Amino acid sequence: MLTRARLLSARWTLTYCQSVLGRRPAGYLSVACTRSYQQSLSVKTRFRLAISAHRLLASSQAKRFISLSSAPRSKMTTSDKPQQQETADTKTEFTNKKAFERLPKTIVPSHYDLRIQPRLKDATFDGQVEIHVQVNESTNIVTVDCAEIEISEAAFIGHDGKEIPSKDKQILKEMERIRFEFGDKLPTGKGKLRFKYTGVLNDKLRGFYRNIYTVNGEERYGACTQFESCFARQCLPCWDEPAFKATFDVTLVVDKHIVALSNMPVKSEEPLEGDGAWKVVKYDTTPIMSTYLLALVVGEFDFLEDKTEDGIVVRVYTPLGKKEQGQFALDFAVKTLPYYREFFSVAYPLPKCDLIAIQNFAMGAMENWGCITFRETAVLVDPNNSSAAGRQRVALVVGHELAHMWFGNIVTMEWWTELWLNEGFASFVEHISVEKQFPDWKIWYQFVDDFFSSAMKLDALNSSHPIEVPVGHPDEVEEIFDAISYEKGASVIRMLFDFLGEEGFKAGLSNYLQEFEYKNATTKDLWRHFEQATGKPVSTIMSDWTMKKGYPVVAADLEYGKNGKATLKLSQKKFSLLDQGEQNLWSIPMTVQVLPTNERQGVGLVKQMFDKREDNFTLDNVQETQPVLINANLIGFYRVKYSDKMLQLLVPHISSGALAPLDRMGIQNDLMALVLSGDVSVPSLFELWRSAYKNHEKDPIVWQNILTHVGRFSALMAYTDSHDEYQQYSWEILVPLLRQIGWGSKEKQGHLESLLRESLVDRLVKSGHPETVKTAQELFEKYLNGDNGVPTEIRRAIFIAATAYGGKEGYEKLWSLYEKSELQEEKVKMLVALGWTQDTALHQKTLDSALSKQVRSQDVVYVLAGCAHDVDGRERTWQWIQKNWEALKESQHPSLFSRGLQSVFNNFASEEKAQELEEFLKSHKLEQGERAMEQAMETIRIQANWLKRDGDNGRKWLQAQTFSI
Ligand SMILES: [Zn+2]
Known part of the structure; x- marks a missing residue:
């Protein structure tokens, strides 16, 4: 039987052969392509076809032609990427290594x-x-x-x-x-x-x-x-x-x-x-x-128990008195275990699986086989008081840990260098399990806003590392449990999934798991199985993405010519925020989409490998007014820098909603990064939010993504004298959205709307929007008086409103609530909010609590992040850290300590501060946090450079505006 993916793949083969030859293929290729198109070719044959076509192309000096197949939008797919044979540069980068040897096998x-x-x-x-x-x-x-x-x-x-x-x-x-x-x-x-x-x-x-x-x-x-x-x-x-x-x-x-x-x-x-x-x-x-x-x-624990359809006993152990909070995770796990068994074609081998909530826990969770441990916020859901975000986190973390029962536990990486085989895969698969059980959460859109975006943020630093990174000493191993192993790992697997198609992906995976059951494996072993299952050159393409640090930015320009032809000019370079002249080349599976401007035109979708520094492609049947989009659905792990003209043609398609949500997200996401890299000046981004998204954008996840950037610029503009204008500008963009979605109620909640409301009200309260702050303070009073109807998603915002704008009284009220509260999810929100006080003595009290019994050592990071939220608080927090360095270091898990420090350092924005921190860290070593500190220093310098280069442009633009609030 031919699946939809295979039919589309066959259609792609014909298009691809036509495109590389510049004409319809003749002889064997023609017959084969026609048969392919008629749905009868195997994956292997289609692969051979593609390779033949590709070789013909490689041997000719002729210009590449891309023929545009017109297809109605409903038939667009992301599962039929072209197969290529390009050889990747497999150069490996090495970090500073401590002397280390693995144990002998004597x-x-x-x-x-x-x-x-x-x-x-x-x-x-x-x-x-x-x-x-x-x-x-x-x-x-x-x-x-x-x-x-x-x-x-x-x-x-x-x-x-x-x-x-x-x-x-x-x-x-x-x-x-x-x-x-x-x-x-x-x-x-x-x-x-x-x-x-x-x-x-x-x-x-x-x-x-x-x-x-x-x-x-x-x-x-x-x-x-x-x-x-x-x-x-x-x-x-x-x-x-x-x-x-x-x-x-x-x-x-x-x-x-x-x-x-x-x-x-x-x-x-x-x-x-x-x-x-x-x-x-x-x-x-x-x-x-x-x-x-x-x-x-x-x-001491209470527990709930259930069985999967395979008879595996699943229990959720909770602290005493919190049994009912384990129900959500239990239901999710009981359904997910059999789903994974089916997905991987390998059974869960143990008779039981315990999920245990531990009060003091450094990580989110740990996949001990059959005995998974969690921090409370990653496994417990209070039906009355947990927010949509809290529930979603539990589903993702449980999905992640259960995926490890296969990835990590049945088959384990041979050495920590390949940690990503565990973490990248579990991070990818957790989304598959959540998508299965909660399709209305649109978890793959959220993946792009969250995992994909954080991976790109970290991997833009020179102090990042390749996914496969040589490590030896335990201190080095601990340092790579980061967004590269997890989020970038998952992002390149998503790209691979798209390239192989679901069928081939699952077949390769299952064969891999079966061959290495109870053994250890390497990345190469996995590539070999994907290659055997699909016939695609997985190893050569993927090593570009797993063995090179960073990712490319593709600059695109379009020249419209005669007779509906247009030349797409592409060039690639390593995306960098502090350019160190590093050169690298990637094999990029490109998706180029020509958008219709009237009902008669279809969507032209072309897939092509782009593996040169620069190249030109000819597009057919393109009218001058038709915009061209690159990297549809943000499948590829790269950024796009459009020429001004291309961007201007895309903008109306953002505001009209004709572009898909992920593409609307991608354009502003890339533009934000290009502002920080100095390729684009910030007023362009401010203008874009105002013209294309404000009052137009309908998708809650796109808004979530914008809100992240609005927050980041708020922290940066705070170092200029136009921070107030920036806040007014942000209100102009965001207040209409709040009016539209409202403050919500506990009874009637859409999941995505609820997530958006949390970020939106948070931002408006943090930026001091008077009307929002006033409502938030009223809601805080209601909450204080026992009104449980206050929506769960706005609770952090009402806590911040109480401390930041409620003086000593508001602070004291929240402090006593913190002492009484039993729900960890709310307690950590309160800890963040307690750092928002504007009273310096109370700020000091919050900081001091971090070393008292009132705050669990696992939660100190929230205290630091809250206290360092603004320019003055950040400086006071830094002074306090220096004073209490030894005590903090002694009480903290090293990874948590460096994360806590990052949450303070990451918003500084001057060269002097970077030097001051560096000097301090020379005599105050962090054994397992050196890489994290290097990344923090680089982030500070990037922000300092941006302020120097573009801060004034932002200030001038803001001061020239009038804001309609
Ligand atoms: Zn994991």
Whole structure:
């Protein structure tokens, strides 16, 4: 049976052959294309056809012709990209590397018998592990990963039962390893290594850490593991690298009243011999897996349970009294697991899957196999008080973690360099699961506004890195859990999905998962399977996008000629905000669309690989008034710089809505970036928002995207003397929108409208729009008086209105609400708002709370972001950080600390400030945040340059306007 995608692909083949030959193909090609068009060719044959056509093109010196096939808009597709053979430059870039070597394979583990007894009050644990190993080469030296634990006994037991105790040990602190020397050489073959040790339940939210929470005001203790990336070694001596897979038998000895969870179901539970206050819980053997996926969770929990259609038991564990908040995630997970089984054609291999909300958690969530841990805001939904954004976040995060059960857990990256295989794929697939269950959320549009845009923002920096980045030492590994591995990874997979079509994509993926089940794989392995499934040259094209840093900007100009012909002139260069003259060339799958200007004209859609520095293409059947759009639906990971004339022809199609929402988003998104890079002056963007979007734009997601940029310019214009005019300008654009969508009600909510209202009211309150602030303050009073009808999505805005414009009284009211609130989602909104006070003493109080018991260490980042929201607050926050540097560093997970710092630094905008920060950071090292700090310094310089270059143009333009509010 031929799917719609294949039919369209066949039609593309004919068009493509015509286009590259400049005429209808003859001979074999002609027959084949005609058959292709008549729906009868296989993917492989179509691929051969395309390649033949492409070779003909490559061998001729003739100009390329692109023939425009006219098709009604409803038939447009994004699933029939041309196949190409261009060779990508596979140059790899290297970062500054610390000395590091992977563990040798002299001895390899196959199974761990692990017994852990946490002593929660003392914040310590006792451990014992027997590691079944294969000794490949006889040696008396064994080195394993190990950090922050004290080993009291180490011995080797040979297959003949002979025990060889260790003679000496050396702690390799820098490498986070321990090296044992044995009295005799260990014989080759099977054996066991036995270690007895003690460790500390730390408070840094990694390794095996203590989770402090309160029940009715009383402090209680639990414990939890976070082993990814390289922290299993803080709980047991082990081969802590993803490729050393093994099975695990876990035993936990815990207080008899407490819940104890691990990856597998409980096998037995009995009182500890000789001490009935403890119980010994043993779990079934895990599948073969990497150490970073092992999990131990102990504490007090409630839970909800359900089963998937395959009989897998799914539970959501919540803090006591919050059981009903687990229902949304439970329903989502129960439907998603079977959906993934079908999508990947590989079953979920464990009998159970727990989703556990942990009160203190550094990341969003962690995909421990069968025992997934989350921070509360990423898994709990309060039916009455969670916002649309909160609900959506939970769906995406749960979808992401469940995707890891396949990507990461069944098949694991060979080394951290290929982290993106885990994270890029899970980030892509989470959207597939959400789209399936909530089609009205238009999650793929939101993907472009969120994932795609943040990836482009980070990857425009010279301090970015390629998706596949060589890393070694654990500190370097931690640094690449960023928008490049996740968001850019997902964006290039989206591009690939479009290029291969759903059928080929799924076939390749399923074959890959089956070949590497319970093993490790590399990016090349995945490309090979896609190539085998589709016959397309995946490796050569994709390596451009995974092995090069950054992405291109395509400059486009159009010359209309005679007889309906037009010449499209394209050139590409690396997009850069601080140009360092880096040159690179990408194979760009281009989509060129000629838009109709009357009902008689169809939409001309052409797909073409653009892989030269500059090239000209001839378009047929184009009238002078017809605009030409590039990168339809923002599938390609590149920016477009239109000539003025091309842009002017597109503008009426933005305001009329004739352009698709993603294309309307793309034009202003690219223009914003071009303003920062110095290619375009800011008044052009201000004019565009006013003429093309204000009063015209209907799509909530396009507005979301605009609002992000309006906010960013607000932060920049605050460093000029025309910030007030800028706010008035923003009100002129945004207030009509608020009048249109209104303040909403709790009962009747469209999901997307609700998301937009949150960002819109937020922006208007933050910019001090009097009418909005007044309404927000009234709503805050209502909320304070127990009126639960206040829409959930505007709660952060009403909290900010209370603190920023409500004086000491408003601040105190919010502070006491914060102390009482039980819902984490609202508490973090309140923390941000508490930083918006204009009273310096209260601002100081908010900052100080970050180091008190009133704020969980995982939430300090919200305090810093809120306190640094404006020019003065940012400076005070920076002073406070310097004063409290050691205490902050001590209390924070390193990744969270550098994120918190970024949220403060990223809005500074002067060279002097960049130098001052750099100087400070020279003597205040951040072991796992160097890359993040480099990115922050570059961002400051980009903004400083923009202010110097274009700030005055913005100021003059604003001061020359009258605003209709
Ligand atoms: Zn992930």
